[in-house]
Amino acid sequence: MGLLFRTFTKAPRQWRRGYSSHSDITASAMVYSEYGQPSQVLKWHSYRLPALTSTTVQVKFLASPINPADVNMIQGAYPIKPTYQKLSSDDDKLLAVGGNEGVAQVIAVGDQVQDLKVGDQVVMANTGYGTWRTHATGPASDFQLLPNNKKVSMIQKATITVNPCTAYRMLKDFVKLNQGDYVIQNGGNSAVGQAVIGISKAWGLKTINVVRNRPDIDKLRKELTDLGATHVVTDEDLGKHETRALIKSWVGENKPLLGLNCVGGKSATDMARYLGENGQFVTYGAMSRKPLSLPASLLIFKNISFHGFWVSKWAEVHSKEARYQMLEDVVDLMSQGKLGEPKWTQVKWDEESMKTSVDQGITGFSGGGKQVVIF
Amino acid sequence: MGLLFRTFTKAPRQWRRGYSSHSDITASAMVYSEYGQPSQVLKWHSYRLPALTSTTVQVKFLASPINPADVNMIQGAYPIKPTYQKLSSDDDKLLAVGGNEGVAQVIAVGDQVQDLKVGDQVVMANTGYGTWRTHATGPASDFQLLPNNKKVSMIQKATITVNPCTAYRMLKDFVKLNQGDYVIQNGGNSAVGQAVIGISKAWGLKTINVVRNRPDIDKLRKELTDLGATHVVTDEDLGKHETRALIKSWVGENKPLLGLNCVGGKSATDMARYLGENGQFVTYGAMSRKPLSLPASLLIFKNISFHGFWVSKWAEVHSKEARYQMLEDVVDLMSQGKLGEPKWTQVKWDEESMKTSVDQGITGFSGGGKQVVIF
Structure with missing residues (x-):
């Protein structure tokens, strides 16, 4: 190691083990x-x-x-x-x-x-x-x-590095998605959720976005739709029979093969049921602080795999x-304006x-x- | 399609749509x-x-x-x-x-x-x-x-085709295991569990086998050990502090990277915690009839993936x-006597x-x- 510096010409006054001058x-x-x-x-x-x-x-x-x-x-x-x-x-x-x-x-x-x-x-x-x-x-x-x-x-x-990159990697690394394919996510209005909406739209993917119900749900629905969300559904509606029929009318046989979860608990289980056979379900947060509860049939008979994603680990190993x-x-x-400022x-x-x-x-x-x- | 048969020389008397003569x-x-x-x-x-x-x-x-x-x-x-x-x-x-x-x-x-x-x-x-x-x-x-x-x-x-082939595929398809590596499974005395023990032993893998506690647990422990089980642990002990220390003393830094689950419920969650980073957890049954409950940290921070396995589907697509x-x-x-008759x-x-x-x-x-x- 030399002692020449591009911007400082004066040699350091002292060297001690563990820190620089x-x-x-x-x-x-x-x-x-x-x-x-x-x-x-x-x-x-x-x-x-x-x-x-x-x-x-x-x-x-x-x-x-x-x-x-x-x-x-x-x-x-x-x-x-x-x-x-x-x-x-x-x-x-x-x-x-x-x-x-x-x-x-x-x-x-x-x-x-x-x-x-x-x-x-x-x-x-x-x-x-x-x-x-x-x-x-x-x-x-x-x-x-x-x-x-x-x-x-x-x-x-x-x-x-945290939110947009998390959204980018989860959309890219778990399943090969083609134009027009559906992605389903909860926490659709979180920072990562919004980035998922933006990147999906840019890549020609459709999104079903689950959000918590709230008094001004129509305002949120409009905000997310303006960002590029294809559909917005509340967590309360997710488990209902009419929502199942509704989502089926949207996706037809082309069920989502990627689910993104930052919530956990019942909302996450309900969401997993919408995935098609061989789907991939990726957890990157647990805002409800409740564990993910998985009926064995989703694993065994529908062959859905459940993964986690942590962008810190991704960066470390790449x-x-x-x-x-x-x-x-x-x-x-x-x-290009496809992913906005938070x-x-x-x-x-x-x-x-x-x-x-x-x-x-x-x-x-x-x-x-x-x-x-x-x- | 000809009407010549190797073993029957008489031509069929009648043909009807949907079934043969x-x-x-x-x-x-x-x-x-x-x-x-x-x-x-x-x-x-x-x-x-x-x-x-x-x-x-x-x-x-x-x-x-x-x-x-x-x-x-x-x-x-x-x-x-x-x-x-x-x-x-x-x-x-x-x-x-x-x-x-x-x-x-x-x-x-x-x-x-x-x-x-x-x-x-x-x-x-x-x-x-x-x-x-x-x-x-x-x-x-x-x-x-x-x-x-x-x-x-x-x-x-x-x-x-059902039990030995399920054990064989689960040991082969989810993670590359090397001689001396540990596999952890529950339902260790089920038919698949016994096949896992036999195949693992033949392949130089070590097994930690979780079984339900019972009055004659020592008899079962001996039976499984005779089949080639490395260790046998009861489901009641699995979550205990002293069991964690015990299993750590067995595996050291070489934590199991494959977990096989046919039980579900608490026993399955407890088992998942023993997997090392990037481990694979495969569910092929749900004898407790309880769902698999997963803390998000196992998914996100330990990067453990949870899959299902169904040998019927495997056979269909291969x-x-x-x-x-x-x-x-x-x-x-x-x-070779390494996998016995049930x-x-x-x-x-x-x-x-x-x-x-x-x-x-x-x-x-x-x-x-x-x-x-x-x-």
């Missing part, structure tokens, strides 16, 4: 050193950013959302555990940076780095890289190049080329605003939409 | 013309066997078991519906022949038949071909050639060559014995073992 940049981050309620354990931390080395890059964060999984992770209730580390040579404590999703811009590149250049926009290569911070220095492999497309908003870029290919497709759909609310980048917003973050997309920090 | 053989069968309790709807039927044609074969049944699915089918509670047909030119009623499994011997072959010869032993190519009958005439494609192996008993041959390959492997295991009780081939035995047949393998008619 620092740059002239002062970074700030929302950090925690133990699990708990976000507002209790999150702290504002300012520190001198570690210096660039020949194999690292420096990035400046542009925008990072607050996702439900971020809250779970701080509570210690997420299967991916945070990495506690010294963020700077000045730190005496091991700290984890909150947040998992976000978009950043490369501001400096070590001379041995091949994949990234100054000005590139990046997302995180893997889940667990804290994104509630202004800057970071790290190996190029921590970051994933984002296709350069000016028609895609910063909010879309900051929220691309190459940067595969990730880039996906991002390129999703960015294309966004730039509803969002800006969160101010200060300690109190962050604490309050992260405590609220478990409810995710509801209310004022996705909470996003703009740095 | 008859041979000199008087066949008998247990038939039904409507769904209901077996003893209520099953009738003894004697009829003149249809004559051979150039494209058909005639077989004489040697032995046929009474399986639980046979009873379900007569009750109208099985996804495969019986074929009602005229069995002979003398019949004025459409009749279905009971039974789905059995072994027969070819006694005559039409001159255009390529695949079978007199003396060959066959099983049924597909589920739904009535096997509670002494003889049948039909196209060669109704029958599946059985490898000729004198070391395999008639009982083994009569019961080969070629006779694929079926023969499987039968050859299973017959080999039997002839416990069985003979059923007399007369109307009253059959009615009584079929009514009892829903309990399947329990008590005196598999009920088998020897013709």
Whole structure:
């Protein structure tokens, strides 16, 4: 490893095992050193950013959302555990940076780095890289190049890796669908659900979207139809005889071979019954907090298979080329207006605003939409 | 279609649409013309066997078991519906022949038949071909050639297509297992469960076998261990902390990647938790009559997939060559003593014995073992 840097000519003042010497940049981050309620354990931390080395890059964060999984992770209730580390040579404590999703811009590149250049926009290569911070220095492999497309908003870029990519992969990886084929999903108005509607429409697929019944159901029905939903059905109606007849009149012999479930419980079982023989049923959430209950006949006689999908795991076991290919497709759909910006609310980048917003973050997309920090 | 026969030189006396002219053989069968309790709807039927044609074969049944699915089918509670047909030119009623499994011997072959010869032993190519009958005439494609192996008993041959083949396929088709890998199953003392134990042992796989607790559990434990079971655990113990520690001490990091379930309910959920990441869980029965309840975390974070297996469907969608390959492997295991004869009780081939035995047949393998008619 050389000590030559493209943007910093001064040699670092010191090297210590475990962290780099620092740059002239002062970074700030929302950090925690133990699990708990976000507002209790999150702290504002300012520190001198570690210096660039020949194999690292420096990035400046542009925008990072607050996702439900971020809250779970701080509570210690997420299967991916945070990495506690010294963020700077000045730190005496091991700290984890909150947040998992976000978009950043490369501001400096070590001379041995091949994949990234100054000005590139990046997302995180893997889940667990804290994104509630202004800057970071790290190996190029921590970051994933984002296709350069000016028609895609910063909010879309900051929220691309979780919801749109989940929708994209689930529509692509479990069953070969042809133009005109049906997909059935619950949580049709969730962020992933909306992305499923948009991508399906772009690909010529039809969607049956199950949503919770509510007083203003017609408004929601119209919103989802405007997004491209073929049909909208309430969870209460799903198990009814007349709904079975109705859905049969839509799909005929061409029953859906893909079901997407983020709810669980009765709604999920009811939905599984609409799948055709050899169908694939993919669970990516459990908003009802109830398990999935499966009559054996669906498994044995209809040969329906039940899978899970977790985009974090997908990203972990796939190459940067595969990730880039996906991002390129999703960015294309966004730039063509086929996949819109999520509803969002800006969160101010200060300690109190962050604490309050992260405590609220478990409810995710509801209310004022996705909470996003703009740095 | 010619009118030349290898074994009958006299031309058939008459041709009528829907059935052949008859041979000199008087066949008998247990038939039904409507769904209901077996003893209520099953009738003894004697009829003149249809004559051979150039494209058909005639077989004489040697032995046929009474399986639980046979009873379900007569009750109208099985996804495969019986074929009602005229069995002979003398019949004025459409009749279905009971039974789905059995072994027969070819006694005559039409001159255009390529695949079978007199003396060959066959099983049924597909589920739904009535096997509670002494003889049948039909196209060669109704029958599946059985490898000729004198070391395999008639009982083994009569019961080969359902239980041993189910065990064989489930161990082969869902995950690539290597020597020393663990498989976990419930219903470890069922007929399929015992075949899983035998085949696993022959292939160098280790098994954790879950059984219902009972007063003479040590006797059962010994029986299964003698068959080749690596470990036997009761369903009551499966969810306990000390069992988790025990199983962990057996498998170490090499967690089972295949789980086989014929029980459902809590026992099945408890079992699924023992699978390693990316494990496959296959349901082929639901003896508890309870659905399979799946926490979303098993699907999403452990990426376990849940499938069903139904050997009838497998046979339907695979070629006779694929079926023969499987039968050859299973017959080999039997002839090497690695897959034993099931416990069985003979059923007399007369109307009253059959009615009584079929009514009892829903309990399947329990008590005196598999009920088998020897013709």
